[in-house]
Amino acid sequence: MTTRWLTPEEQRAWRAYMGATLLLEDALDRQLQQEAGMPHLYYSILANLSETPERRLRMTDLAEKLKITRSRLTYAVTRLEKDGLLRREECRWDKRGSVAALTDEGMAVVERLAPGHVETVRATLFDHLSPQQVGQLEEIFTRVAQALQEEAGRGAAGDVPWRRRSSSCS
Incomplete structure (x- = not known):
């Protein structure tokens, strides 16, 4: 099989994409660490749960929404559960699964952090487009x-x- 090397234009686009995504993720992480002592992933878990009916979602569905491994999600959920921001519940329709449920305290954190998070997203990305x-x-x-x-x-x-x-x- 012959390697299909990137053209110079594709190489520049690839490097621009990689540089921008790393810088964006860093800016989001820094903002959330400063305001709440949590990484962007943890905020994303809470924010996704805040947008679902009854603020609950099966763990496998949450992992799919976030595009992360189930083990990475489990680690993050364990930490958020320790902090009282969410809790794990048995899945009523499938005893093998579990559900992540946002607590009232977790919802309050999302509501407190959302304005700063949105401003960071706007300032680092959309204000330039x-x-x-x-x-x-x-x-x-x-x-x-x-x-x-x-x-x-x-x-x-x-x-x-x-x-x-x-x-x-x-």
Whole structure:
């Protein structure tokens, strides 16, 4: 098989993407660490739960929404549970699974952090783009995500992070 090397344009685009995503994630982490002493992933867990009916979601579904391994989610949920921001419950419809449920204290944290988080997202990303570029950004990453998920769907179950096995119940 012949290697399909990146063109100079593709190489520049790839490096720009990698540099920007690392800087964006760092800015989001720094803001949340300063305001709440938590990484962006932990805030994302709380924010996703705050947007679901009854503020509950099965752990496997939450891992899929966040595009992370179940073991990484379990580790984060354990920490958030210790802090009283969420709790784990047995899954009523499947005794093998568990549900992450946002507590009232966790909801209060989301409500307190959301304005600063949104301002950081706006200042680090959207303030630098035109409305047309925002549309293009959505179109590009929607297309990439769909292609990757379709490709993973054709492969083994472990091809996407949220389906990878861990030692925890999910």
